[in-house]
Amino acid sequence: MGNRPDLRGFSELRPIRVERSFPTAAPGSVLISAGNTIVLCTASVTENLPPWMKEKTSGWMTAEYRMHPASTVPRSERRDRPDGRATEIQRLIGRSMRAIVDLEQLGPRTLTIDCDVLKADGGTRTLGITGAFIAVVEALSAIREMLPDPEKLPIKDSVAAVSVGIVEGEPRLDLCYLEDVDAAVDMNVVMTGTGRFVELQGTGEEATFSEKELSDLIGLAKTGIKRLTEFQKAALGDLWRF
Numbered sequence: 001m002g003n004r005p006d007l008r009g010f011s012e013l014r015p016i017r018v019e020r021s022f023p024t025a026a027p028g029s030v031l032i033s034a035g036n037t038i039v040l041c042t043a044s045v046t047e048n049l050p051p052w053m054k055e056k057t058s059g060w061m062t063a064e065y066r067m068h069p070a071s072t073v074p075r076s077e078r079r080d081r082p083d084g085r086a087t088e089i090q091r092l093i094g095r096s097m098r099a100i101v102d103l104e105q106l107g108p109r110t111l112t113i114d115c116d117v118l119k120a121d122g123g124t125r126t127l128g129i130t131g132a133f134i135a136v137v138e139a140l141s142a143i144r145e146m147l148p149d150p151e152k153l154p155i156k157d158s159v160a161a162v163s164v165g166i167v168e169g170e171p172r173l174d175l176c177y178l179e180d181v182d183a184a185v186d187m188n189v190v191m192t193g194t195g196r197f198v199e200l201q202g203t204g205e206e207a208t209f210s211e212k213e214l215s216d217l218i219g220l221a222k223t224g225i226k227r228l229t230e231f232q233k234a235a236l237g238d239l240w241r242f
Contacts, residue, residue, distance in 0.1 A: 003168075005178045006035060013162070013174045013224055014123075018235040020134065026114075028139030030235075032131035035176060036121035041131035042114045043139035049108055059106030061136075063093035063113040065128060071120045089125045090115070092199065096129045096159050096190050097136055099198045105147065105154030111139060122177040126161035126188055130228050133159050134235055141239050155242035158193035158232055162224035164217045166209065173220045185209045189221035193229040 008014065014035030022031040028043030049060055065086050069078045082090060093115060101111075113135065115128035137155065144150045163175045165183035172179060180186060187202030202217070209217075233240050 005176055010170055010172045011220055011223060013227055016231050018134065018231060020138065020235055027142035028135035030131045030134045032127060034123055034127050034174065036119060037123055037127055038119040039124060039127050039131055040116045040118055041128060041135045043135040044112045045139055045143055046110045049110055057108055058103040059109050059111065060103065061094060061097050061101060061111045063090045063097065063115065065090035065093060065115045067117045067120060071117045092125060093129055093132055096161065096198050097132060100155060100157045100159045100192060102154035102156055107147065111136065122175050122180045123163045126163050129159065129161035129190060134232055137236055137239050153242040158229055159190065159198060160225050160228040160232060161188060161190040162221055162228060163188050164221045166213060171213065171216045171220055173224045187217055191225040
């Protein structure tokens, strides 16, 4: 056991819970939680493309990210438009999904991912990516007969994300909020199920970090991504066919 707020070991993920096909109108919908962080991830499909893609035959994927007003204490103000942080996060989610979906095979349609944070205790963007992948697979499975090859989803690999950081001199996996605000170094790592990096976002908070510390953090992240991929595979069951 570690001296973490929730008594986890330094290399332990928070407990993960996944509820697939959560009641929404979207063909892909997942309620996912890691500890006290809860995110509703949906994937919707429309048979059109953004105006700037009107001459294209490939598809497009985009994402939106919002914090529910009651996801934090005190209550946050409801916003019609994303602020700078939300814009940066939703772009990250979109990039992560486009990295593993074959947009040519998706065809001239748009898949929109919505990640709505219902409760925030750190790691909302990384949990959003992990849950969004499950929702995307559900949505693509729902339109399988409309795709060029109904026997194979246009997915090249799985993708998941996790946070790591150095807190009180120790590298830790999957930071909760109290650890995130105290971290001397924090990093978000997005990786595929086959171990390829999609994105690394890391910074020293009034601190620097060595090459060894960076290596330790990446090693922790790889361990976490492997476990998250196993959760995704278990949650998708027979849909894990791509």
